[in-house]
Amino acid sequence: MVPLQTMTAFSLLRSPMTPQQLIKAAQEKGYHAVALTDYNVLYGMYDFYQAAKKADMQPILGLTAELVGLQSSQTYPIVFLVENQVGYHNLLQISSVINTQDDQPTLTDLKSYLAGLYIILPSMGELTVVLGTEPERATTLVEKVISLTDAAHVFLGISLNMREDTVQSMKELADHTGTRIVANETVLYPNASDRFSAQVIQKLGQGEIIANVGLAQKQAATAYLKENIDWSNEYERRGISEAVANTDWIAAHSEVTLEQSAVTVPKYATPQGQSSKDYLAELATTGLTNRLHNLDIDSAPYEARLKEELRIINELGFADYFLIIWDVLNYAHKKSIRTGPGRGSAAGSLVAYVLWITDVDPIAYDLLFERFLNPERHQMPDIDIDIPDNRREEILEYLHEHYGHERVAQIITFSTMAQRAVIRDVARVFGLNPTQIDNLSKAMPRGTSSLQASYEDSLPFRNALLDLPVDGELLYQTALKLEGLPRNASLHAAGVVLSAEPLANYMPVQLGDDGRLVTQLPKGPVEALGLLKMDFLALSNLNILDIAIREIQKIPDYESFNIATVSLDDSATLKLFQNGLTNGVFQFESGGMKNILRQLLPDSFEDIVAANALFRPGPMQNIQHFVARKHQKEKQDVPDASMAVILAPTYGIIVYQEQVMRVAERFAGFSLGEADLLRRAMSKKDHDKIAAMKSDFIDGAMALHHDQQVAEQVFSYIETFAQYGFNRSHAVAYSKLAFQLAYIKAHFPAAFYKAVLNDSIADHKKIGIYISEAKLRHVTILRPSLNHSWQGYSMNKQGELQMGLASISGLRRDFREALIQERQEGGQYRDLTNFIGRLPSKYRKVSQLEPLIYAGALDGFGFNRKTLLGSMQGYIDAIGLAGESMSLFESLTPKMHEVAEFPLNEKLGYEHDYLGVYLSGHPIEPYLAALPDSQRTDIANLTVRISAATVVIYIQNVKKIRTKKGDPMAFVDGIDLTGSLSITIFPKLFKQVSPLLVNEKVLLITGKIEQQRGRDALQMIANRIVSGDELLARTSNSAGMVPTGQWYLRIMASAEDAGVMPILQNTLQQHHGANPVLLVFERNHRKIALDDTYGLADDERTAAAMQSLLGKNNVVFKKKP
Incomplete structure (x- = not known):
């Protein structure tokens, strides 16, 4: 027997079974073939096919389609199974039609797509319903299906759950119509023990709870994959073994191959009907001339490389691909859409550089074309484009309009049930209330890799499960089975596919929320099946760069400022990197990276590139050696002198993949194409390929007169480093973008901070860091103002930054828009009376106005905030009585009763609540004056190299716990003017200082700085804590108070x-x-x-x-x- 109707987790929230689990179970239970028939979609098609082939099983591709009935307006399932390649392509079309049309189709609507497909009218379908209610119409229904295809391709599904009389009716109907019966057992989970988890995931999809978990757990399993022999014997016992035989017949006559599609790249429409390769050569030659204009460099190497790259591109048939990318980038540049300097290995292409697709000179930086496009690797080129996050939609619209909606699609991705989410989901189905769910989730530890790791590592989590009013162990075990399953479909952040023909010819598609096509297969299968993929990544840093440059160009004498021409050896910018002052600088913001920069003290752009490449898992282990060698504290030692030139920029350490390729080329005589294959084998740890190529490497080295033993050492050396080597093309391109941002930060701080503050306007933590930093750079930050603020941060003529109304928490967007619109139309608000009078009635509520008051946006009216707050209701009541009469309102306006302002700490607290930052001062400022700078360290300047640091912090949060021995200890989150820090206080110190550990208290803390485990942040292990008030007292006493x-x-x-x-x-x-x-x-x-x-x-x-x-x-x- 062959199971012909199986659904997996890709029938979202209907099954807990992955395609791989289906294949494994089928193999273990004696099946030689199995079908996949998810509901309406083909999401799991590729994974299922690959898993089956790997297990030496026959995959049968299919679909359970929900279609409008042939004799009813209700929907019923129909199973389609692929017979051959024609049927495979028709299956793609059927799924695409179902998922792109507003109305659910009928089988008749799909008539043109039925060739090469077997159709099963399933045991749970329309035919069974008709047989049970109006049996005389059953023949008509089957004959209608036959009329759309032929009897040989139509099967009537029966199952062991059917009554015997229904089975007999099916047999008679099949005989009468010339069709056949077939065993049609629905499979939703691999084993009987998985029934409960299937029920849970289905209830989750339905938004329901299980009223009685204990009772539900005891229900019998029916929809699991039984042993082949058991099903076959049961069918034989009931005298319907022919139904089993017909499953084998379908399998024997089903054959499909998922090969790389012969997808044609869309032809670019060239002017005057030129060939693609001629037009590409014309554009590239002109581009090279423009790139080298006014540069005092030898053009010969560029011309030779351009000729060679064009030859390879044309031989591989990718001229149209380059023209399409050029066309999109050309459109972007015409529309003033800033694009990144490059991403990935494409920065190694001179053709891409001269077409202004990238902005990194590959010859100047020794970047290799073969790392990008290797004629010996025969893969599609992959040019990824970075664009501002607020302009990506324009690019997508251009692609759709220019190349056709049916030929362009974004790529699907799946949100999965991660450990914390799956616990919450299962807890919800178990009937827990929101508070119980939150408490259970909070008990889970942070930073663990899986639900099982959280369970094993955390006693509080295990105890929280035990304390539940339901079976906590069952909840955990159920969540464990569901962890990692797809929960819903969403869009890949960057991926777009393009085809010369409608995409549904090659790939199942569906409609996205915006009405555009989305592939049903994720990025990996899309690439494996040979479709042309492009990545358009929305990068907020480009928007930051764009905003800052536009501000700079408003400055007299800087109207033509061009960031692309700034020197990458600028000393002020390098100084900024050396000091680790890289908040807001792309890829250099993390605490760990800033720590490395302060150790490395980069004095060239090459050092910046290397730091970017090294600060990643794997190569990070070489950072300290790199730093030591740069500062001549460690000897540079390489196996052979011929490597010294290649590795000189990185102090004898292989940092980049391209260095591996250069060594193979110059030491062993490899072509760069061969060297790329070696690099690829080493990075993927493909031991068979490495062994095969090692012989070639040794032979090549000896042919160049190198000693065999040295050749062995060199090969071993590059093999060790190659697995950690980073793509230099990518590192150079992204480091250039980082340097440009850092340059603006160093030279035009106000423009920089305006840009980053607007980009992070909803992130109060970042806002606090940037504003504190801006103040230290002498950039004036003005509080929000009813009469001067716009939505975001703006800059006035004096170079001061005005906070926007969007900076104020709790202020509705429509209210902000109404305030600004009224100001634009009616002029500035003259006073409080004028403001309240012009305020639309729906906003005349104290609760609406409180955020404005607490944030200081109404300070311009001349009253303190406490006075404004206390008087506001009287003004609102007066305008309510006056109606539309402003003169009456003015006469009814109550007299302002002025009171003393809020105490400073309270005022600052409100500011922080509503703005995420202290503007009128900072709670620690009085305490800083009591301690010389030499006796404390700003949080921003902490590094792991500091064994004992002293900080002054303002407590934001205290978490008290008990150790395994039951001793109390605490974790404190605190801030200063420059950043935030987590402090650990162990039991011995905790006993001495526990009364001091209170929110909104200032402390002087001395301790050791460490890297937080599993996080890119520092922490302090406290060994001494003094109250800030004690510090002030000492100062007061010493001052003779x-x-x-x-x-x-x-x-x-x-x-x-x-x-x-x-x-x-x-x-x-x-x-x-x-x-x-x-x-x-x-x-x-x-x-x-x-x-x-x-x-x-x-x-x-x-x-x-x-x-x-x-x-x-x-x-x-x-x-x-």
């Missing part, structure tokens, strides 16, 4: 019993001052005079805090006479 009186605090017995003392200690530190404190205990009349560390201020806030804690009658402050 004189107390103005004494505090008397009575501790009632009831308060003492309630544990007030630790709270009192913390409150004393929060309100530190010069005035001594005397504690008087009610219980035993003890009196304790506290030392200066716990002196108090003499202000109203201190009195209020103490009275709130101890009671109004228990707090007295006596001033000195």
Whole structure:
């Protein structure tokens, strides 16, 4: 028997079985062939085919299509199975039609696509329904299907779940119509033990819960893949073995091959009917002339290389491909859409450079064409294009309009059930409420690679599962089975495919949310099947660059500023890299990278490129050797002197794949094409190919008069490094973009910060870092202003940056737009009365206006924020009474009752809540003045090389836990003016300082700097903590500050019993001052005079805090006479 109707996880949220699991189960249970028939889609087609071939099984490609019935308007499943290549292409069309048309088709609608396909009217389909209700119409239905194809291709599906009389009716109907019955058992999961996980994933797809998990778990399994022998015997026992035989007949007559399609690249429409290769040569020659214009360099190497590259491109038939890419880039440049300097190996092509597809001179940087397009590798070229994230849509629209909607598609990708998401999903189906789900999710550790690792590594997670009101172990085991399965389809970030013919001829497609075509196969299968793929990656850094350049070009004498012409050896820019001041600089922002830059101290663009290439998993192990060799603290040692020139820029270390190729070329006489094959084999650790090519390498080296032993050493040397080598073409191109951004940051900081702040406007963490940094660079940041702010950050004529209204959290977009539109149409808001009067009625609510007030956007009206907040309701009430009469409103406007402003810390807190940054000051600023710069380090300047650093931080979050031994400890997140830091406080220190670990408190912390495990961030292991208030007290005392009186605090017995003392200690530190404190205990009349560390201020806030804690009658402050 052959299973002919199986659904996998690619029938999204209907099955927990992957194509690979289906093949494995089929192989283990005695099947020689199996079909894949997912619902309506062919998402899993390629994976299924490859898995079957690898297992030496026969794959039968198919589809379970939901079609409108032939005798009813309801939809029913029909199974299509491929007979041959014609049927394969028709299957692509059928799935494409189903997924691109608004209305569900009927089988009749698909008549032109039925050749080469077997049709099964399944046991759960329309025919079975008709047989049970109106059997006289069953013959008509089958005859209608036959009329669309022929009887030999139509099968009537029966299953062991059918009643015997229904099976008998099917047999008679098949005999009468000349069709055949066939065993049609639906398979949704591989084993009976998977039934419950199948139910869970189906309930997830339906948005339902399982009311009784225990009962559901005990239900019998039916839709699993049974043993071949068991199914065959059962059919034979019931006297319908012919149905089994017909599954084998279908398999024997089904043959399809998934080969690389002979997909034709669309022909580029050249002017005057020129051939593609002639037009490409013309464009390239003209482009070379333009590129070399006014450059004092020898053109001969460029001309020779251009000729050779064009020869290879034309021989491989890729002239049209280059012209299409050129055409798209030419359109982009005409529309002032900035494109990146290059991406991937394409930067190694001179043709791409002279066509302005890339902006990196491959000869100047010794980049290799064969790394990009190797005539000995016979692969499609892959030119990836970076474009600003806000302009990608224009490029897609051009492709569709120019080349045709049916010939262009974006590439699908699948969001999978990652460990945290799958736990939440399964918990939801188990009926847990949102709070329970959140708590379970929060108990999971961060940074683990899988759900199983989280379970094994985290006792809190295991305990959280045990504490659930449902079976936590079952929940975990179910989630484990579903982890990694596709949950929904989405779009690949960059991929686009293009064809000379409608794509559905080669690839199943569907409609995306925007109405454009999307492939049903993801990136890997698309490439494997030979379709022309291009990547248009939306890169926000290009938008940042574009915004900054437009600002620079507004500066007198810089109107023609061209970033492409700046020197890549600019000293100010290199200094910025050396200091690790690379926040906002593409690919150089991470803490680890900044740490490397401060060690490396790059003094050339080559060093920047190398750092970019090295700071990745694998090659990262060579960084310290690279740094040591650069600073001549480690000897440069290579196996042979001939390698020294090749490896000189990287201090004797192989950093780039191209260096492997150069060594193979110059040391062993390989062609660059052969060298690329060797490089590829080594990077993929293809030991068979490496062994085969090693012999050629040794022979080639000896032919060039190298000693065999040295040749062996050189081969071993490059093999060791090759697996970590990085694509130099990509590193140079992306480092150039990084350098351009860094150049602007170094020379035009205001323009730079305007660009990065607008790009990160919704990311308060980044905003805080950039604004703090901008202030240090003497860039003035103005708070949001009702009369001067636009949506985003803007720059005034003085070079000051004005925060935009979009910077304010809680301010609705339509409200922001209404405010700006009214200002543009009616002029600036003159005063508060004028503002409220012009405000649309739907926005006249205090809750709508609070964000503006707290953010300081209404400061221009001349009242402090607390006054504005307290008076706003009166103004709103007055305009409500006045209606549309402004004169009446002005007469009804209440008198402004002015009050004192919020205390500074409270005011700053509101600013931070609504803007993500402190503008009017920073909570740590008073404390910084108490500590010389030499005695502390800014967070931004911390490196792992610092064994003991002291920082002043403002606490944002405290997480207290217990160790395995039960001892308390804490993790503290804090900030200073330059960044944020995570601090670990182990039990011994925690016991001493626990009262100080309170949000919104300033601390002086000394500790060791380490790299956080599994994260690109630093952390501090604290060994000493001092309260910021104690620091101020020391300063005050040393400055001769004189107390103005004494505090008397009575501790009632009831308060003492309630544990007030630790709270009192913390409150004393929060309100530190010069005035001594005397504690008087009610219980035993003890009196304790506290030392200066716990002196108090003499202000109203201190009195209020103490009275709130101890009671109004228990707090007295006596001033000195």
